[in-house]
Amino acid sequence: QVQLKESGPGLVQPSQTLSLTCTVSGLSLTSNSVSWIRQPPGKGLEWMGVIWSNGGTDYNSAIKSRLSISRDTSKSQVFLKMNSLQTEDTAMYFCARTGVYYGLFRYWGQGVMVTVSS
Amino acid sequence: DTVLTQSPALAVSPGERVTISCRASESVSTLMHWYQQKPGQQPKLLIYLASHLESGVPARFSGSGSGTDFTLTIDPVEADDTATYYCQQSWNDLTFGSGTKLEIK
Numbered sequence: 001q002v003q004l005k006e007s008g009p010g011l012v013q014p015s016q017t018l019s020l021t022c023t024v025s026g027l028s029l030t031s032n033s034v035s036w037i038r039q040p041p042g043k044g045l046e047w048m049g050v051i052w053s054n055g056g057t058d059y060n061s062a063i064k065s066r067l068s069i070s071r072d073t074s075k076s077q078v079f080l081k082m083n084s085l086q087t088e089d090t091a092m093y094f095c096a097r098t099g100v101y102y103g104l105f106r107y108w109g110q111g112v113m114v115t116v117s118s
Numbered sequence: 119d120t121v122l123t124q125s126p127a128l129a130v131s132p133g134e135r136v137t138i139s140c141r142a143s144e145s146v147s148t149l150m151h152w153y154q155q156k157p158g159q160q161p162k163l164l165i166y167l168a169s170h171l172e173s174g175v176p177a178r179f180s181g182s183g184s185g186t187d188f189t190l191t192i193d194p195v196e197a198d199d200t201a202t203y204y205c206q207q208s209w210n211d212l213t214f215g216s217g218t219k220l221e222i223k
Contacts, residue, residue, distance in 0.1 A: 037214075044204065044215070045153075045204055047213060047214065061211075096160075098212075102208055103149065103208025104151045104163060105161070105206070106172075108161060
């Protein structure tokens with residue numbers, strides 16, 4: 001079955017770079033797309049960006065300048081890198097399979113909590 | 119960006135019918151999807167393309183709408199439906215509504 005699992009550091013210092021990994025199973029990244037979505041504590045969901053099955057990327061314009069999404073198809077992994085972290089970047093970070101035609105999220109990881117604090 | 123507006127919270131009794139609305143700042147055709155999120159869990163897809171019930175989701179859930187106005191209906195509501203419900207559009211980039219917290223009295 002399809003599974004996604006996020007991993008990364010739980011604590012990041014302000015101004016530093018966040019690096020997260022989403023490891024997928026049950027699907028191939030060469031024919032499936034994956035998004036990163038985050039949720040600050042007690043708040044709503046924010047789509048951050050997507051890496052499409054063809055390797056192209058799209059980003060939320062609000063954070064585009066700080067964000068990079070890449071992948072390693074041989075390891076079935078998708079990576080998120082976001083620089084210049086601030087306390088408002090504290091959130092649960094999810095990866096989710098993204099439908100190419102309709103842009104919906106059918107499969108989600110359980111999420112990884114990231115706290116930005118010194 | 120396309121902004122999706124949802125009412126913040128609703129409270130209903132078990133057995134009642136509840137409608138949760140989502141209004142888009144511009145037309146999104148029928149590229150609207152609904153998710154349920156319970157505390158401490160990842161969101162779960164309920165309805166896609168405005169009105170299509172996701173496999174395994176109870177038929178108590180239904181969706182309708184097109185253009186800018188969309189509705190998620192739960193009928194009848196059960197205690198287990200306590201959750202926050204999000205709409206999401208995929209017509210213009212990908213954006214979520216702010217969520218509607220549903221309380222079952």
